[in-house]
Amino acid sequence: MSDRAQPGHRPAQEADVRIAPIAPWPEPATTSDRLAAPSMPWQEPDRPVYRIVEVPADDRTPELDEDERERLRAEAELVARITLPRRPRRRGLQPEKRWYHCLRYPWLVRWPLLRFAALLAVATIWLALMMPPLSGRPSLIEPLLYALPLAFMALSCAFLQEVLESAVAGHAPHVPLAGIGAYGQVLASAGRWLYCFLAGPSLLIGAALLYWVHCGEMDSLDRLILAELGIVAAGYWLFGLVAVTRTRRLLDANPYRVAALAHALGYRAVIVVVALSLILWPHADLLLQALAHMHHSGLGGFCQLTLVWLSLLACLTILFRLIGLWCQRMPQAAAVLL
C-alpha cells in the first residue's frame, strides 16, 4: 500500500485488510433513551472508532508476499487503535436530565445574578425616589432620568430571555453572556418582554391595581380575586414569552397560542404557574418591605433590596430553565413553538 490509510478512507485494492468505521449508535427509540445516550463519541473514550475487517480470500491481491502482507496487517492494527482526541469531560455542561438538575443552575450563574440584583436594586430605589415628579410640571429631563433604571431592567430581562432561549433550544446550561455588550439583543429582549406584558397581562395587572385601590378593607374574597388576577397575569406573561422565544414573532403571544402551549404542557403548565405564583407573591411582599425600609435607612434598604432581587432572579432562572427544557423535549409543546 503506497499511502497511509486515512480514517474512513478505503485502502488500495491490493491490501488484504481494511479499516472500516464502526457503525454509529442506533437511533434511540424513546425520549429516555435519547437522554441516556451520550452526545458525542469522545464521551466514551475507550470505544474504538475503527475496526479491522479481514478481506475475504478471493478479494486479496495475489501479488503481495507474506512479509508485505504482515507489514500491512501491522499498519492496519496501528491505525485501528486511532481514536479521536478525547476532550476533557466538563461537569455541569450536559443538558439536565431530571427536573431537579435545574436547581443547580443559579449557582452556575451566581455572579451575573448578583450583578443584576444590584442593578435592579438601584433601579427600584431610583424609581421610588423619582415618584412623583418633584417639580409638579413635566420637564424634558424626566424621561432621561427614567431611562437609566429602565436600562437596568432591560439588561435583566435580556439575561432571563437568554436563559429561556438556551433551554428551549436544548443547549447545555451555560453562563449567558448577552446583555453585557450585545445592546441590540438587550433591546430586542426588553422589547419582547414589554410586548408580552402589554399583550395581555397589563390589562389584568391594571385591573388588579384598580380593584385593590377601590375595594376598601380587604376580606378573604378580595384577596382571592387579587391572587387570581395576579396568577393569570403572571402565567400569561410567562407562556407568552415562551411562545415568542423560538419563532421571534411577537404576534405569537396571542391568547390562542398561549392557551395551546399551556394545553400541550398539560399538568406541567399548572406546576409552572403555581410555582411562579409562589415565587412572585412572597418576593413582591419582601420587595415592598425592603422599599419601606429604604425610606428609613438607605444602605440597609439597598442591601435588603439586592438580596430580594437576587433570590427572585435565582428562582426565575430555575423556572425558566425548567419550562424551556420541558417545551423542548415534549413533542406537543415543541410543535406549538414552531
Next chain:
Amino acid sequence: MKRTYLAAYGLLALCLFVPLGIRWLTWPTPPQGSVDPAMAEVGRSLFMHDWTPNDPLCAGGDGLGPVYNATSCVACHKQGGVGGSDGLEHNVTVFVKPLPLQKPQVGVVHAHAVKFQETLQHVDPRLPAESQPSLETIRNLSRMGRQGRGLSLVDLSQRNTPALFGAGLIDAIPESTIIAEERAQWLRHGGAPADGEDRPAGRALRLADGRIGRFGWKAQSASLSDFVRAACAGELGLGNPGRDQPAPLGQPDHRPPGLDLTALQCDQMTAFIAALPQPVERVRADAGTRREVREGKHHFQAIGCADCHVPQLGSVAGLYSDLLLHRMGRELEGSGSYNQALPGRPDRSDGDTLPDEWRTPPLWGVADSGPWMHDGRASTLKEAIVMHAGQAARAAGRFSALPAMAQVDLIAFLESLRAP
C-alpha cells in the same frame, strides 16, 4: 382524557369567575341618605339651647355638667354662622398622663364645673392651678417638658373649635373612598410608609371597632353621630347612649343618675349638623382678584399642597382634605382627645395615633375659621402654611421659596374659601 381536560378547564373557569361574580353582586353601594327636615329643625333648637344643671330637656340625667367647657353648642360653633368655628377663648385643654405599667390616662381639663372645678393641678400637682390656661401657657409647659426642663411628664395641648359646615357630606363619604385615597397616595409616593416624614403618604385611622375615623383633629370619630355624641358628653357634660359624661378629675368615682340625652335627641342634633350647608368658593367679580385666585389655585397644586389637601374626595368637591393622618413634625405634637374610657366600661378608646399625627383638616371655609392649626397658634394663613413640617415640610419650603406675588396669589385663593 378529553373529558378530563374539559372538566379541568370548567373547574378553572369556575374558580376564576365565581369570586368575581360574588363580589360584583355584593359590591357596596353608597348610602342615599337624606336629612329629615323636621329632625333637623328640632336639632337646631337643641344646638342653640343654653343648657343648665338639671335641665328640663334632660330626661334622666343631671343636665349640664358636672364639668363642661361651654353651656351650648353655638357658644363655641358660631364664627361665620351657626355651626362655624371659634377663637382661642374656647380652646379645649387636653392631657395625656403616662402611668406606670398602664395605658396612659387621656382626658380634658374642663374650663367650668357645677361643683368640682378642675385645674391642671388635678392632672399633676406640679402643674399650675389653672382651669382655663392660655395657649401660650400650654405651649410653654409643653416645650419645657420636651426639653427636659419641665417638672411634669404630662403631655398638654389644646384643640381649637372646628367648623361643622358640610359635615353631612363628609359623613356620607364611603370608607372605601378614604382607603382608596390612602392607597393611591402610597402608590404615588413610591411605597413610602405612612410613619415616615420624607413623603406625604397619609394613613387612614382604623379605630378599635374596625371603622375608619374621619371627624376630629385626630380622626378619632368614625361618623358624625359618634362625633356629636362625644362632643355633647365631653364639652357639655351631657351623657348619652353613645358616650358617658366625664367624671370630674378630682372625683373619679362620680356617677350620674342617668343619661342626659336620649338617642333621638342625639340623632336630631346630628341631623341638624348634617344639614349645615357646604362652604363655598367666593371670588370678587373684578378681573384682578379672579386672576389672583386662579394663579393661587395653580400654585396650590404645583407646590404640593394638594397632595394632602385633595380638592375632591369621592363625590365631595371642594373639600381640600384627604381625611388621612399625616405626620406634621415635632413642633406640632399634641396627644389626646375626648375619648377617654371610663373605669368599668368597655374600652372605647380610639386607634393609636402618634403625637405629631393630625387629620388633614378640610380647607373649605378656611378663610372664616381662623385662627388656624389644631390649637389656633397661627394667626394668619401664611403663618399656618409656614408652620407645616414633617411630611408637609417640602411643600412649606416650596411656598417659602415662591416669589412674593405668588404667595399673595395663593393666600388670595385660600381667602376665597368662605363659610356659607
